[in-house]
Amino acid sequence: MIAELGLAALWMAAALAALQLLFGSLGLTARGQVLGQAVRPVAIVQGLLALLAFLCLVYVFAVTDLSVRLVALNSHSMKPLVFKIAGSWGNHEGSMLLWVTVMGMAGGFVALVERRLPERTMLATLAGQAFVSLGFYAFLLLASNPFERLSPAPVEGNGLNPLLQDLGLAFHPPTLYLGYVGLSIAFSFAIGALVTREVGPPFARAMRPWVLAAWIFLTVGIAAGSYWAYYELGWGGWWFWDPVENASLMPWLAATALLHSCSVLAARNALRAWTVMLGVVAFSMSMIGTFLVRSGILTSVHAFAVDPERGTFILALLAIYIGGALTLFGLRASTVSEGERFAPISRESALVFNNVMLSAILGIVLFGTLYPLVAESMGAKVSVGPPYFNPMSAIFAVPMLVVLAVGPLLRWRRDTFARVGKGLVIPAMLVVTGAIALVVIGGVSLLPFLGLALALGLAWASVLPLKGRNLRRTPLPIWGMVVAHFGIAVSLFGMSSESAFSVEKLVAVRIGDIVEVGPWGVKLDTVEPVAGPNWTALEARLLVRYGTNGKVTRMLPQSRSFWAPPQQTSESALLTRWNGQLYAVLGGEAPRANGTDADGRWQLRLWWKPFAPLIWLGGLLVALGGLLALVGHVASDLRRIVARGKIAYRRERQGR
Amino acid sequence: MSEDRGKAPRWAIWLPLALFAGFLALVMAGLFRPADRNVSSALVGKAMPRFDLPAALPGRPGLDSRALATGKPHLVNIFASWCVPCRVEAPQLGELARAGVPIQGISVRDTTENLQAFLAEHGDPFQRIGADDDGKVQLALGSSGVPETYVVDGKGTIVYQHIGEIRPEHVGFLLEKLKDAEQ
Numbered sequence: 001m002i003a004e005l006g007l008a009a010l011w012m013a014a015a016l017a018a019l020q021l022l023f024g025s026l027g028l029t030a031r032g033q034v035l036g037q038a039v040r041p042v043a044i045v046q047g048l049l050a051l052l053a054f055l056c057l058v059y060v061f062a063v064t065d066l067s068v069r070l071v072a073l074n075s076h077s078m079k080p081l082v083f084k085i086a087g088s089w090g091n092h093e094g095s096m097l098l099w100v101t102v103m104g105m106a107g108g109f110v111a112l113v114e115r116r117l118p119e120r121t122m123l124a125t126l127a128g129q130a131f132v133s134l135g136f137y138a139f140l141l142l143a144s145n146p147f148e149r150l151s152p153a154p155v156e157g158n159g160l161n162p163l164l165q166d167l168g169l170a171f172h173p174p175t176l177y178l179g180y181v182g183l184s185i186a187f188s189f190a191i192g193a194l195v196t197r198e199v200g201p202p203f204a205r206a207m208r209p210w211v212l213a214a215w216i217f218l219t220v221g222i223a224a225g226s227y228w229a230y231y232e233l234g235w236g237g238w239w240f241w242d243p244v245e246n247a248s249l250m251p252w253l254a255a256t257a258l259l260h261s262c263s264v265l266a267a268r269n270a271l272r273a274w275t276v277m278l279g280v281v282a283f284s285m286s287m288i289g290t291f292l293v294r295s296g297i298l299t300s301v302h303a304f305a306v307d308p309e310r311g312t313f314i315l316a317l318l319a320i321y322i323g324g325a326l327t328l329f330g331l332r333a334s335t336v337s338e339g340e341r342f343a344p345i346s347r348e349s350a351l352v353f354n355n356v357m358l359s360a361i362l363g364i365v366l367f368g369t370l371y372p373l374v375a376e377s378m379g380a381k382v383s384v385g386p387p388y389f390n391p392m393s394a395i396f397a398v399p400m401l402v403v404l405a406v407g408p409l410l411r412w413r414r415d416t417f418a419r420v421g422k423g424l425v426i427p428a429m430l431v432v433t434g435a436i437a438l439v440v441i442g443g444v445s446l447l448p449f450l451g452l453a454l455a456l457g458l459a460w461a462s463v464l465p466l467k468g469r470n471l472r473r474t475p476l477p478i479w480g481m482v483v484a485h486f487g488i489a490v491s492l493f494g495m496s497s498e499s500a501f502s503v504e505k506l507v508a509v510r511i512g513d514i515v516e517v518g519p520w521g522v523k524l525d526t527v528e529p530v531a532g533p534n535w536t537a538l539e540a541r542l543l544v545r546y547g548t549n550g551k552v553t554r555m556l557p558q559s560r561s562f563w564a565p566p567q568q569t570s571e572s573a574l575l576t577r578w579n580g581q582l583y584a585v586l587g588g589e590a591p592r593a594n595g596t597d598a599d600g601r602w603q604l605r606l607w608w609k610p611f612a613p614l615i616w617l618g619g620l621l622v623a624l625g626g627l628l629a630l631v632g633h634v635a636s637d638l639r640r641i642v643a644r645g646k647i648a649y650r651r652e653r654q655g656r
Numbered sequence: 657m658s659e660d661r662g663k664a665p666r667w668a669i670w671l672p673l674a675l676f677a678g679f680l681a682l683v684m685a686g687l688f689r690p691a692d693r694n695v696s697s698a699l700v701g702k703a704m705p706r707f708d709l710p711a712a713l714p715g716r717p718g719l720d721s722r723a724l725a726t727g728k729p730h731l732v733n734i735f736a737s738w739c740v741p742c743r744v745e746a747p748q749l750g751e752l753a754r755a756g757v758p759i760q761g762i763s764v765r766d767t768t769e770n771l772q773a774f775l776a777e778h779g780d781p782f783q784r785i786g787a788d789d790d791g792k793v794q795l796a797l798g799s800s801g802v803p804e805t806y807v808v809d810g811k812g813t814i815v816y817q818h819i820g821e822i823r824p825e826h827v828g829f830l831l832e833k834l835k836d837a838e839q
Contacts, residue, residue, distance in 0.1 A: 072740055155770070156738055277672060288679070319680055326673035333669045370679070373686045 003068050006056025007147040010097075013049035013104060014137035016042050017130045020107075024127025028120060028195070036123050040111040043126050046133075047108025054101040057146055061088040067153035070094065070146050076157040078534050086170030092294065092310070093146035095173060099290075100136045102181040107133065110185055110210070116637075117206050118198060125192030132184055135317040143313045168228050176221035176248055180286035182214025183251060186258065190279030191325060194332045199272045204265035207279065209633055211262060215255040216626040222248050223619030234570035234585045236504065236607045238615060241389045246369045247289025250362055254282035257358040260351045268412055270339035270348055274355070277329055284322040285362070291318055292369065343414040350407030357400035364392045394447055401454050401492070404485060405461035423464050427457035444500045451496030459489035476632025484625025491618025497580075497611040508601040518608030520582055521545045525554075527586075527602055535562045537571070540586045540602065544575060557586040557604075580610035704732075704812045705796045709786025712763045712771055719760050719786030725812035729837035731759045731830070732806040733782070734794055736766050737774035739802040741821035746778035748822040753781030757834060761785040764794050764802055805830070809837035 020042045027036020060068050061084050064077045074091045075084055088094045107129040114122065140146065189207040193199045225248065230238040239245060258278040265275045291314045342348040368384045405427055409420040434453040438444050444452070462485035465478060503518040514523045525541040537560040545552050557573040575582040587603030704721045711718035724730055733749060735742040753759050761782035763771055771785075788794055797806070807816040807830065816833045818826065 069740070150740065154738055154740060158738075158740065273669070281672065284676075291683075315680070315683060322676055323673070323680070326676055330670045330673055334666060370682060373682055377682070377685050 002056050002059050003065065003147040003149065006053045006060075007145070009049045009053040009056065010137070010141060010147075013046050013053065013100075014134065014141060016046040016049065017104075017133045017137055020046060020130035021127050021134060024123045024130060027123040028127075036119070039123055039126050043111035043130070044108040046130070047104035047106075050101040050104035054097055057094055057097055058085055058088045060147075061085060061094075064157065066155075066157055067149055067151070069148045069150040072150055072154050072157045074158065076534070080533055082167070082170060089173055089177075090170075093140070093144045095177070096136065096140050096144055097146050098174060098177050099181055100133060100140060102177055103129070103133050103136065103184050106182060106185050106210075107188070110188075114206055116202055117192075118196065121192045121196045121198045121203070123192075124195040125188045128188040128191035128195075129184065132188065132321055135320065139310075139313055139317060143310055166228065166232055168224060168232075172221060172224050172228060175217050175224060179214045179216075179218030179221050179255075180248075180251060180283075180290070182210060182217060183255060183283040183286050185210040186214070186255075186279045187283035187325065190276045191328065193276060193279075194328050194336075197332065197335065199265075199276055199336050201266050201269050204262045204275060205633075205637075208259075208262045208266060209630055209637075211255060211258050211279075211282070212626055212630040212633070215252070215259055216623050216630065218248065218252045218255060219619060219623040219626060222252055223616050223623070226619075227616050231572050231574055231583075232569075234572045234605075236502075236583055236585075236605070236609075238498070238612070241368070241385055243369050244293050246365050247293050250289055250365055250369075251282055251285040253358050253362040253365070254278060254285045257355045257362075258282050260358075261355050264348055264351050265339070268340050268342070268348060270342060271352065271355075272339045273329075273333045273336050276333065276336065278355075280322075280325045280329055284318075284325070285366075287314075287318055287322065288366075291315060342412070345410065345415050345417060347407060347410045347412045347415070350403050350410055353403050354400055354407065357396045357403075360396040361393045361400075364396070365389065368392070390447060394450070398450055398454065401458060401488070404488065405458050408462075408465045408481060408485065423467065424461065427461040427464075430460055431457035448496040448500035451492050452500065455489045455493035455496060458492065459486060462486040462489055476635070477629040480625045480627070480629030480632060482625070483628060484622045487618045487621025487623075487625055489618070490614050490621055491616075494611050494614030494616075494618055498609050498615065501610045502612075503608040505604075505606045507604050507606070509604055510601050515604065515606060517582070517606040518610075519547055520606075520608055521548075522582075522584070522604075522606055524602060524604065530558070532560075535560045537561065538586065540584075540604070542573070542584055542604075544582060546577065555582070555584050557584045559586045559588060576613055580608060581612045583607040583609060700814055700817055702814060704806075704808055704814055705793070707786075707793045707796065709762065709788055709793060712761075712766065712785040712787035713768060713775075716782075717784045719762060719784045721812065723784065724760065724808050725810065727810040728758065729810055729815075729834045730808045731757055731834070732762065732808055733759055734762045734764060734788075734797070734802055734804045734806075736764045736802050737770040738766070739764075742774075742803045743778055745803055745821035745823070746781075748824060748827050749781040750779040751827055752822075752830065755831065757831070758783055762788050762793060764788050765790070807833045807837055 020039055023032075023035040023042065024039045026032030027039060057070075060071055061075055062081065064071060064075055064079075064084060066072045066075075066077075070091060070093050071087075074094075075087045079087070089098045107126060110129070111122075111126055117125075186207050189203065189210070193203045222245075225245070226238050229240065229245075230236075258275065258281075261271045261275040261278055264271045291311070294310060294314060368388050371384050371388075406420065406424065409423060411419075431453045434456040435449070438449050438452060463482055465482055466474060469478075505515060505517050507515050509515060509524050511524055511526060514521055516522075521544065523543045523545075525543050527538055527540045530537050530539045537558040539556055539558045542555040542557070543552050544555055553575060555573040555575055558571040560569050560571055562569065570585050570587070573584045575584075583606070585605040587605060589600075589602060704724055706721050708720045708722075709718045717723075719732075724732070731752065749759060759781045761784065763785055766787065766789075775782075786793070794802075797804075803821055805818040805822060806814050807818075809815050815837045816830075818830065822830065
């Protein structure tokens with residue numbers, strides 16, 4: 001019953017989206033203006049219906065209604081409740097439903113609160129949002145119905161991939177989705193602005209909170225996903241340049257560029273066409289990323305709904321939306337009037353530089369992700385990995401980071417290096433000192449070397465914009481910028497340190513043996529079986545000690561066997577200290593050497609990763625910076641609305 | 657770089673669209689090319705691992721891996737009554753059986769009653785069915801899920817592994833593989 005309710009809600013939401021598109025477009029004409037008034041309420045109800053459908057799906061998963069095909073395929077009655085719920089979006093159909101739900105809710109929210117833009121632009125925006133949603137509703141209802149029934153109902157479900165049965169991961173996809181789909185609002189705003197030719201500071205200010213919010217979710221999602229891959233896969237790495245990771249990185253890069261060009265447009269009314277284009281590109285990257293992952297066209301560790309038919313469907317949607325939006329851009333961009341001018345040395349120029357570099361990195365990542373496909377069409381099977389991505393993106397990332405240190409100190413319109421030069425002496429000295437120190441230590445390869453040296457200077461330079469300000473009166477968005485840029489430095493330091501100084505040991509040890517890893521001594525104490533709700537495991541007890549007289553701490557890595565579906569996973573154990581992380585993975589029993597009875601030895605994989613946690617701490621700081629900026633912008637918008645209300649009220653009282 | 661940048665040249669405005677068109681062309685080629693995107697199993701080209709499974713149903717022999725080396729190619733199908741895609745592929749297995757292909761089954765973690773009900777409803781193409789109650793043989797075969805189907809030649813060597821359910825469009829391809837295995 002609940003499943004049918006969900007399906008009905010989904011159909012109704014789709015119908016309302018069609019209505020929203022129709023009324024929104026008619027509302028733009030002179031005769032249809034009355035219809036335009038219905039668009040906002042329709043958008044709100046559409047969002048609520050999509051939410052209802054999603055809640056129905058969560059419900060059937062929570063009670064494990066096996067007569068629903070999706071539940072039977074992806075869930076199991078013996079799973080803990082939280083993973084049952086997470087199972088509702090841990091599969092293709094459910095995640096697409098989450099996608100349209102977020103899209104509908106975001107559109108409804110815009111319809112509810114956004115009143116700064118001319119009503120015509122809003123109509124075009126909401127119509128655009130409905131147009132995009134409609135395609136995804138069609139995709140869900142025609143090609144991947146999540147509420148399909150199964151008759152007869154199986155006795156037991158297939159289970160959820162054990163790798164996904166992890167709390168962090170349960171909430172990772174929704175976070176990323178909020179980011180991906182939040183960008184659809186920027187896309188729709190861009191369409192609305194192009195249709196009505198209203199590109200200007202109000203457009204940028206209306207779009208900015210949405211881009212910021214989506215970008216915060218993307219940042220958190222990427223950081224969390226990377227941390228998940230780090231501790232759950234048990235490979236000791238934190239970024240693999242896997243197509244799915246790239247699929248989340250590309251929208252992030254585009255959104256970061258968009259965020260910066262938005263502030264130029266909002267503050268200085270420059271970079272008009274460029275900002276609109278980035279608005280289109282950012283969400284296009286979300287859709288392209290989703291397509292690449294879902295169509296199974298690229299082989300990936302994440303590939304989950306490998307289905308060429310679905311791929312074709314999404315491809316058609318991509319062609320319509322991205323192709324349509326870019327055509328509209330081509331037709332209208334030349335008529336979007338030129339923005340304000342600025343000198344080569346100015347805040348605007350620094351931001352343009354940042355935008356160009358981010359776009360270049362985006363291009364590098366996109367090309368690297370697609371290259372296996374290009375090669376395959378020429379008959380070769382290749383995979384592209386870190387040897388391509390790391391140096392190629394560094395070519396653009398390093399100059400960008402240098403400009404990042406200088407740019408925030410520059411004034412709008414026109415400035416000179418002489419004015420800001422003094423402030424940069426200390427950061428420059430830090431970079432040089434760091435570089436000399438690294439040369440003395442020796443053995444650090446080029447990229448980590450650059451990263452470590454730059455990170456030191458950048459960390460100092462990033463707080464310079466606060467110099468000479470009254471800290472209590474500094475606007476929140478400035479704080480946000482400082483925190484986010486500082487976060488970049490922190491994360492960069494962590495990445496470089498992890499790559500330069502990690503120590504790895506793969507050993508086969510007997511109970512009681514002691515292994516040295518970097519500054520740690522690790523003793524294998526016991527290996528014992530343990531059982532969980534839907535798995536059994538061998539658990540090793542390691543006693544570890546930092547240095548020669550540190551405190552002894554326990555670590556408990558496990559080698560787990562899930563039985564629904566049957567799969568082996570390694571649960572790594574992590575021990576975090578202020579200066580790094582010790583990472584332990586238990587393999588199986590070591591094979592016997594030369595036929596002698598050498599059993600009782602266990603494979604252990606140990607890493608000491610100096611300052612590795614800074615990678616994710618930095619990521620979270622970046623997101624926190626975004627949050628501060630968002631709160632700052634929204635608060636000042638609210639103040640303006642309240643002030644305007646008060647003025648109107650006073651005027652009314654004075655009878656004017 | 658800024659002053660002359662105010663207005664982009666006309667062609668630059670169409671550049672994103674052109675790039676996107678290139679992307680579309682590339683992935684269309686990728687999607688519609690009848691390429692084999694199958695991950696080739698490590699076991700392809702190797703002998704079937706040794707196993708001797710007890711009978712899953714009374715009155716039907718179990719599956720001994722030696723029974724596969726009869727000089728004629730076989731299909732070995734890993735299935736289970738609780739597995740939903742196995743229902744989807746049942747008609748295709750029936751079709752293959754009617755075409756004279758000997759099909760041997762390995763039923764994974766199943767009960768006799770469920771198995772009988774499953775075969776009664778969805779057809780029974782199997783000559784022998786071995787009961788793999790703890791999934792050991794499944795793991796030994798390098799199979800990660802149900803259903804999977806192996807083409808085994810007359811000497812007991814695995815020549816092809818099909819992952820997932822057999823769809824109607826796969827039948828011809830499997831028959832071809834079986835024919836190749838005969839030579």
